[in-house]
Amino acid sequence: MKRRYKLWLTLAVLAAFHGVILCAGFFSPYSYSTQDRALPYAPPSRIHFVDRQGRVHLRPFVYGLKDDPKNYGSYVEDFQQVCRLRLFVAGSPYKLAGILRGSAHLFGADAPARVFLLGSDGYGRDQFSRLLYGGQISLVAGWIAAGFSILFGGIIGSLAGFYGGWLDDVLMRGGELFLALPWLYLLFAVRAALPLQVAQWQVFLLLIVVIGLIGWARPARLIRGIVLSAKERNFVTAARAFGASDTYLLRKHILPQAYGVMLTQMTLLVPQYILAEVTLTFLGLGVSEPMASWGSLLSSLQQYYVLASYWWMFLPALLLIPVFLCYYAAADALQERVKSVAL
């Protein structure tokens, strides 16, 4: 009962999280590319209920920001401007999941102030909005790459395990070769060879597919092991004796035993490939400005002055930790389930 509860809970959290990311346009107050050149590196907005005169407001509000005259590059609240926070405000247009047009945002602040829940970046763009929009890119990248890895690994692993012999040797040694491949250089080469006219998101997608494809070796080994043991089982031998074809055996008897492992692998690989996207962006191979991805949010942290001066730039990294934990918890719970079914 408890095991079951854990799986469903993590899945529910993940589903809710993915839902919010999918509807980033609605949940974020601004577009990912809206710059406010007067407010680079603004700290997270303070949300007030009580104003300077001590009056209590029912509706929360923020003060506008102005340059701190004593300290160039930092801000103080401008107490002249009381800007209320409102729900369902009209703002920049967006498309939900790439289809539904809209311009209503869940929340926003009255002009001229802006509400930055997680502060703003070096261009004065809202970090919170970029975190949500960035999730679209990063999650898609993670799922696609993981999907390709599992698909390729599954096909190659089951072929190697099922037929054995020289085919097994060739495929598995080839897999080791791929594990040893310095894939970073491969990616640099791919990027440098591409024409500039290719749209940026296509380039990015291509790179993701490339990392997905070269990541087949590990899942292939795992699946090969399972196929290897499954094909020796009595019911498989029985089916073979009844004259079942190879494809029938693989499809009906052997691969179903590997599905659980594949699913677990998938939940493990998705966060791994999300991190790979972060690496890509660190190296300048990720999505280009002004598009956001979690990698691009984190890559600004590689500069010393950001670490030293703007603590809120860490917040996206902190907020991503529970997401990764959920993925790993889901993988855990799945694995336990697979085990219990297998037993």
Add this chain to the structure above:
Amino acid sequence: MRRVVAVCMLAALAFVFAIERAHGVQAKEELMVTSSALGKPGGTITVAVRSDPKTLNPVLAVDESTREIIDCMNSDLIHINRETQKTEPALAKSWTVSRDGKTFTLQLRRGLRFSDGQPFTADDVVFSFELYLDEKIHSPQRDLLIVGGKPISVRKLDDYTVQFQLTEPYAAAERIFDGLAILPKHVLESAYKNGTFSKLWGVSAPPNEFAGLGPFRLKEYVPGQRIVLERNPYYWKEDRAGHRLPYIGQLVFLFVPSEDAQVIRFQAGDTDLLSRFGAEDFAVLQREQAAKGYALQDLGPGLEYSFLFFNLNNLDGKNLPAIAQKQSWFRDVRFRQAVSAAIDRDGIVRLVYNGRATPLWSQVTPGNKLWVDSSLADPPQSVDRARELLRSAGFSWSNSGNLVDARGQPIEFSILTSSSNAERSKMATLIQDDLTRLGMNVHVVSLDFSAMVDRLLNSFDYEAAVMGLASGDADPESEMNVWLSSGGTHLWNLTESKPATPWEAEIDQLMNEQQVTLNYARRRQLYDQVQRIVAQELPLICLASPHVLVGAKNCVGNFHPAILEPYVLSNVDELYVH
């Protein structure tokens, strides 16, 4: 018998005279007396450089870190004063120029010695220039010494006079001596004759193999960690009180590979001086200024200028039809002017450089005191003006607000930047946002540096790029290869056999004329005209010039950093520690 005695006596006399003469020459040292504040001898100053030196041979050194170290161990004949940006005497105490500007006669200081104690004479000068000019040695300085297609010739007139002969007058002739180290003939000659010169004075050579005329000499090199220089007791400058410079006993260079790491080492007190760091790091360091006992200075704009430029190369035979088609926009000066008008330079200064930069509209920065044309207009950002220019060039806007050309093609192009340079990537992103307001669809593509350079210089497979250039010297001469249509850094159109446009032909003519004009006022007029053409035709759309930022511990005295390289070490021989 008598004759024998007479001969002996004569010989003895001659010997005595010879000794006297030699002593007489060596005893009279013509030291240069500096005017700086008096300092305290002793102590150590530590600075960071980006990488290990590749060699310690001044004739072969190429990269910046190597040169910075070597320059502390050597001296030149005529030096550019980094503060005034003008030339001043160094090993040559004075010089005269012939009326036609082709013959330079230099009087050398007498009685100077190399750091190994051996005397310095005109033979060393002639020998050094022989090395720099030897084609087999491939010295990077050789190009500097080719004037009007012919190498400069050097002749010894007497032990302390040398004459340089040029084939045509050359305005910047005095400035080419800066940084050309004078080398000891007695140490290097045998290796040069054996043909092993290029192996000499590598980083693993023992300190006693070296001899130079600079303020410091090699003491110890620890690969990957540091190089330690010690005071040269024979250095040729003294202060007003008659104390021989340099003051400090040791100069230590630590090898610290990144800017961030250098900033952290300075903040931790490991290094005494800091230069070449960004405005954001300046803000970080500034906060702890008082507590940590150091002081930062913003020296204002240096010579570096960042710019956006479009690919105007002739692409015939390159098989890049998409780019060739877009060049019809890029070649229209009104298009370039519209882009320039739409760019928010103040935004760049504020967001990219945290306010520590100066917006630019032409290639000469206000830091270049002698050559900036301050009468040039600084038009503010104006989207309206940009739209007007585009309209007059036949562009129009579709219903959805996208800019289209006369054939109905939407305006879409990419701006290339180097992913390793965060500042230029940031500029490109701001420009992209600015141009979106004109209805242009612009992408920023960041590639790693070598891939970008390959596209810019070889394949020409790019549409626009953001780059920066920094000349080593303030003189327009150092900008020749950018502005001459045949120049190697004529980035926007590299393959011109003859000037592609009338204004490029005019720049060629102006640049060539200023090169042979000896009168400063006239040269300035010519170069002002070049700046006006650049600001009008915009082959490079200049954006901003970052300020030169430096820092030093409070205990460092006589700290007079300059906006020219080597910034904080400009007067390393006068620095002292209290």
